[in-house]
Amino acid sequence: xxxxxxxxxxxxxxxxxxxxxxxxxxxxxxxxxxxxxxxxxxxxxxxxxxxxxxxxxxxxxxxxxxxxxxxxxxxxxxxxxxxxxxxxxxxxxxxxxxxxxxxxxxxxxxxxxxxxxxxxxxxxxxxxxxxxxxxxxxxxxxxxxxxxxxxxxxxxxxxxxxxxxxxxxxxxxxxxxxxxxxxxxxxxxxxxxxxxxxxxxxxxxxxxxxxxxxxxxxxxxxxxxxxxxxxxxxxxxxxxxxxxxxxxxxxxxxxxxxxxxxxxxxxxxxxxxxxxxxxxxxxxxxxxxxxxxxxxxxxxxxxxxxxxxxxxxxxxxxxxxxxxxxxxxxxxxxxxxxxxxxxxxxxxxxxxxxxxxxxxxxxxxxxxxxxxxxxxxxxxxxxxxxxxxxxxxxxxxxxxxxxxxxxxxxxxxxxxxxxxxxxxxxxxxxxxxxxxxxxxxxxxxxxxxxxxxxxxxxxxxxxxxxxxxxxxxxxxxxxxxxxxxxxxxxxxxxxxxxxxxxx
Amino acid sequence: xxxxxxxxxxxxxxxxxxxxxxxxxxxxxxxxxxxxxxxxxxxxxxxxxxxxxxxxxxxxxxxxxxxxxxxxxxxxxxxxxxxxxxxxxxxxxxxxxxxxxxxxx
Numbered sequence: 001x002x003x004x005x006x007x008x009x010x011x012x013x014x015x016x017x018x019x020x021x022x023x024x025x026x027x028x029x030x031x032x033x034x035x036x037x038x039x040x041x042x043x044x045x046x047x048x049x050x051x052x053x054x055x056x057x058x059x060x061x062x063x064x065x066x067x068x069x070x071x072x073x074x075x076x077x078x079x080x081x082x083x084x085x086x087x088x089x090x091x092x093x094x095x096x097x098x099x100x101x102x103x104x105x106x107x108x109x110x111x112x113x114x115x116x117x118x119x120x121x122x123x124x125x126x127x128x129x130x131x132x133x134x135x136x137x138x139x140x141x142x143x144x145x146x147x148x149x150x151x152x153x154x155x156x157x158x159x160x161x162x163x164x165x166x167x168x169x170x171x172x173x174x175x176x177x178x179x180x181x182x183x184x185x186x187x188x189x190x191x192x193x194x195x196x197x198x199x200x201x202x203x204x205x206x207x208x209x210x211x212x213x214x215x216x217x218x219x220x221x222x223x224x225x226x227x228x229x230x231x232x233x234x235x236x237x238x239x240x241x242x243x244x245x246x247x248x249x250x251x252x253x254x255x256x257x258x259x260x261x262x263x264x265x266x267x268x269x270x271x272x273x274x275x276x277x278x279x280x281x282x283x284x285x286x287x288x289x290x291x292x293x294x295x296x297x298x299x300x301x302x303x304x305x306x307x308x309x310x311x312x313x314x315x316x317x318x319x320x321x322x323x324x325x326x327x328x329x330x331x332x333x334x335x336x337x338x339x340x341x342x343x344x345x346x347x348x349x350x351x352x353x354x355x356x357x358x359x360x361x362x363x364x365x366x367x368x369x370x371x372x373x374x375x376x377x378x379x380x381x382x383x384x385x386x387x388x389x390x391x392x393x394x395x396x397x398x399x400x401x402x403x404x405x406x407x408x409x410x411x412x413x414x415x416x417x418x419x420x421x422x423x424x425x426x427x428x429x430x431x432x433x434x435x436x437x438x439x440x441x442x443x444x445x446x447x448x449x450x451x452x453x454x455x456x457x458x459x460x461x462x463x464x465x466x467x468x469x470x471x472x473x474x475x476x477x478x479x480x481x482x483x484x485x486x487x488x489x490x491x492x493x494x495x496x497x498x499x500x501x502x503x
Numbered sequence: 504x505x506x507x508x509x510x511x512x513x514x515x516x517x518x519x520x521x522x523x524x525x526x527x528x529x530x531x532x533x534x535x536x537x538x539x540x541x542x543x544x545x546x547x548x549x550x551x552x553x554x555x556x557x558x559x560x561x562x563x564x565x566x567x568x569x570x571x572x573x574x575x576x577x578x579x580x581x582x583x584x585x586x587x588x589x590x591x592x593x594x595x596x597x598x599x600x601x602x603x604x605x606x607x608x
Contacts, residue, residue, distance in 0.1 A: 035528070035543070038571040042529050045570075063538070064529075070540020075547075 005053045013040055013065045020068035024075050032075070036068050091435030093371050096424070100378035107385035116392030116402070119258035120327050126261075127201020129321040131289040134262065138302055138314035143263045146172065146282040151308040153193075153285050163303075164287040168196040171283030172264050177230065178243035185230040187267030189220075189244065191283075194271045197221065199288055200320075202260070204253035206238040219252035219271045220244060226267040227254045244270060261399070262286070262320075286320070330403055331384050334410035338418065341411075346419045349478065350426055360430055371433055372425050379417045383410055427466070429459035430481060436466050445471065452476045462488055513537065515589035517545050518578065519600045521555055522586055526575045534600060546576060554582035 017040060021033040043064045048057040111117040126132055137147035153169040170192035177185045197204060204221060220242065222231070231237050240251045249270060260266055263284055289297065299319045307313045342348070350372070360368075391406035427436050436457035443453035454469040454476075464483040469476045510518065513535075520531045532542045549555045555576045565572035578586065590596050 032543075035574050038573045039527070039529050039539075041571050042527070042573065046529070046533075064532075067539025067541075067543075070538070071543045074540070074544040 006048065009053065009058050009061070010044065013044075013061055016062070016065040017068050020065070020072045023069065023072035028075060032068075032071070036065075036071075040065065091437065093428070093433035096435075097374060097378065100375065100382065103382045104378060104385070107382055107389060110389045111385045114389060114392055116394075117388045120388065120392060120402075121258070126320055128288070130319070131291060132200070132320040133287050133289060133297075133317040134320060135285045135287055135303070135315050135317055138316045143284075143318060146263075146284055148285045149282055149308060150280055153283070155308050156285070156287075156305070161290075163289060165290045166195065166199060166288040167193075168199045168286045169193045169283055170196055170262075170264075170269070170286075171281050172266070173281075175245040177226075177268070179231070179240070180242075185226070187226055187230075188265060190264060190266045190269045191272055192269050194219075194273050196269065196271070196286065197255075199286060200262075203256055205256055206235065207253040217241065217248055217250045218244075218273070220249040221252055221269040221271065222254045223260070223267050224254055224257035244268075287317070325403075327388055327406060328384075330406050331387065331410050334387070334407045335380070335383070335414050338411050338414035341415055342418050345415065346422060348422065350422065364431060368425075368428075368430055368433065371428075372421070375421045375424070376418070379414075379421060383413045383417060386413055426479065427457065429461065429463050429466075431463040432459065432461050434459060434461060442467070448473060510585060510589050510592075512593055513541065514545055514549065515586070515593055515596055516600065517542065518549065518554060518582060518586045518589065519596050521546075521576050522578050522583070523600050525600075526577065527573050528576075531576075549582070550576070553579055554585055555579060 014037070017033070017036045021029050021036065024032045040061070043061055047060045048054060111121070134143060135148065136143060136145075140147045148169070150169065150171070153167060156164075157167045170190040173189050173191055174186060175189045177187060179185075222237070227233070227237060237251050238253055241248055242251060243249075252271070255269070297317075297319065299321070301317050303315045303317050304312050305315055387406045387410035390409045391402045424435070428434065429436060436459055438458045438460075440456045440458075441454075442456045443451050445453050447453060448471060452467065452469055452473075453471060454467060457466040457468070459465075462484055464481055466479055466481055468479045472478075516535045516537070517531055520534045523534070525531045525534045528539070528543055528546060531537070531546070532539055535542070537545075546555065546557075550557055556579055557574050557576050559574050560572040562572055
């Protein structure tokens with residue numbers, strides 16, 4: 001079988017056209033492929049001789065086929081592109097919403113990367129935190145110092161109480177954990193009474209069903225960080241016997257991330273059933289108030305009670321409801337403060353256009369208010385995540401400082417964010433919600449009595465002009481919107497004109 | 504598109520060629536001297552703006568002549584009005600592609 005040169009050239013031309021057709025958008029590909037093939041037949045008929053091969057003719061046909069690539073690129077360029085001038089998309093409501101959504105995604109992404117944020121977001125409130133108090137010696141400020149001795153705890157626990165119905169104790173100590181021949185992992189261990197977790201209502205992951213307690217060994221609860229760091233996320237950790245200092249203890253579960261909010265950074269809790277195991281030393285006491293409808297206790301109050309020597313002493317009781325507020329509570333508090341401060345920093349009216357010759361339709365008004373609500377709704381998660389990112393950027397910062405930082409940053413961002421929302425809303429066209437552009441100075445201050453003096457902004461779609469007075473006067477005290485009728489349209493960008501010119 | 508819409512010279516040439524009877528892509532290319540990468544997209548855009556309309560030839564006719572069917576283009580009413588406006592703007596358009604040439608064939 002011999003291949004005729006003309007047929008070979010035709011095959012090459014078809015291959016070129018097929019390649020070009022692959023560049024054409026899918027929805028138009030079949031139509032263009034059909035038309036090009038049809039035209040190729042006619043081009044070949046018109047250009048090439050009926051017998052033999054003429055190089056110049058084949059060259060002309062090939063040039064026709066190569067032109068198909070230009071067609072295809074032109075079609076691809078037109079795909080999905082509306083002939084709307086840049087001016088009409090710039091500053092649109094959709095652009096604003098996309099920007100805010102982008103900021104949410106970015107701040108949330110950063111929050112996911114920061115371990116401190118992850119810990120605080122998983123925080124769960126303590127059970128009945130309103131009736132839980134941390135008791136400390138009133139002579140020591142703050143809650144970072146351990147001030148209560150084991151004997152003091154014992155005397156309270158065994159004495160009949162009017163105020164409290166239960167006490168729990170913990171004491172911080174440094175110990176090394178040895179796990180079946182592995183190297184020692186030093187950590188901060190809270191030696192605690194067995195009722196501590198039950199009183200706080202802290203959940204325990206992988207908790208044993210009771211079998212391990214029969215071994216008679218002290219139980220160790222690991223922190224989430226220690227479990228991940230030293231035990232490699234082992235889900236079968238419960239029941240394993242490890243060496244804690246010189247004692248063998250059995251692992252009884254893992255405390256979830258962010259669950260511990262009492263003083264001290266803890267890697268594990270050793271739950272000691274008897275006070276001998278707790279040993280001597282100063283620690284912290286958590287007490288549970290008896291439920292009473294007649295008595296209401298504040299967040300921080302003083303109590304006079306006998307110490308272990310029988311001498312009356314002052315003790316401060318700090319409610320855990322106050323000291324274990326979650327990040328959402330702090331965020332809402334900061335937003336509330338910012339809302340209170342907002343009227344002092346900017347005017348709240350949105351520039352209701354009282355001198356308007358044209359009433360906006362209900363749908364346009366609704367759209368405008370909906371856009372304002374949407375901006376505020378999108379602003380709140382940005383404030384929340386950015387304030388968390390800033391507060392927990394460094395894990396070395398203590399919890400109180402982080403909370404203060406979160407409140408300050410959430411308040412600042414919320415205040416400036418709300419100011420921006422109002423200012424942005426005032427400078428948008430009430431008809432199309434695009435940002436007004438082309439500010440121009442109008443008038444002079446000296447002519448304020450006869451005319452007005454201020455800034456004029458324009459809607460690029462030609463809906464009107466906004467006049468903002470520089471000096472508020474009794475006859476021009478707020479911004480005014482001047483609607484333009486359709487006779488002005490010739491001056492403004494018209495998307496239809498863009499398609500009227502071809503090349 | 505409005506009849507008074509502005510057309511570039513190239514688009515006006517294509518419109519004039521179609522009006523003159525060069526009713527398929529290759530013949531428009533031959534008449535105007537424009538390359539294929541220009542003519543076909545331009546004709547699509549003219550069609551999109553309803554200045555011309557296209558129609559595939561019946562398969563039976565193409566089969567009888569042993570060739571593939573081809574796509575024919577025709578001016579719409581709006582296209583004729585636009586061409587009239589373009590002729591005023593480009594007075595030499597009629598001389599470059601005279602309508603009589605094809606009509607005489």
